[in-house]
Amino acid sequence: MSREARRDDLIAAALDLFSTSPPERVSVDDIAARADVSRPLFYRYFSSIRELQVAALRTVTDGLIDRLAVDAEGEPLDRLRAVVRGLIAVADEYRAGYIALLRSGSVIATSETEALVDQVRNRAVELILAELGVAEPSPLLLVTLRCWTAVVEGTLLSWLQEGALPRDELDTWLVDQLVAMLTVTATHDPATVSFASPPARRGGRR
Incomplete structure (x- = not known):
């Protein structure tokens, strides 16, 4: 197995374990056992x-x-x-990893994991601005979009942790x-x- 493939295998093993346990409770020995490698081999790939x-949480944010x-079709x-x-x-596929990324006070939270989350938030804002046709958003518009990303994160966390919200209604809501x-x-x-604005109004500040 190539070095890259072995590294990916260890990340996959970690994410598999994260599906049932919080990342901070998963040990090197747990991951080595799941990946069927020795503890010394683990340290050849991760310090x-x-x-x-x-690295595992980056896989979540990359996803x-x-x-x-x-590039979906339609309106x-x-x-x-x-x-x-x-x-x-x-979020559902990487349930524990996603929760770990966003959970307040997570013991694995670092400036690097916060930067990973910010990448997702910024990409979401860029996507919406592109759909709106706005090249230079006003400060209030930016605040609105950033607040909406917080709504999305909070909603998904509640859904993953409590399961009270119906999945098939989440996207429309x-x-x-x-x-x-x-x-x-x-x-x-x-x-x-807004998405409901007539064509003549679309474009905002340019």
Whole structure:
């Protein structure tokens, strides 16, 4: 097995364990056993359990960013719903890893993991601005979009941890939240447009 393949295998083993245990409770021995390698071999690829945790969490954020890059068909709102469904699928696939990324006070939280989360948030904002046709968003529009990403994260955390929200309604509800937030922002900021705006208004500040 190549070095890269072995490294990926260890990351996959870690993510598999994260599906049933919080990352901070998974040890080097647990990962080595799941990947069927020795403890010394583990340290040939990662200097510490923390390095592997960050690499595994990067796999989660890479999956989220890949979903944000999906070029779905249809109207803007339909495309955005498709993207949100993709985010839901990734969060569900990497449930424990996603929770670890966003959970307040996580013992594995570092400036690096926070930067990984910011990459996803920034890509989501870029995607929405592109759909709105806005090249130079106003400060209030940016605040609105960043607040919506927080709504998405909070909703997915509640869904993953409590299971009380119906999955098949999450994408529509979250997109409706965005439309409502943009509509309210537009009443306070003439530079803001919404998905419901007529074509003549689309474009905002350029």
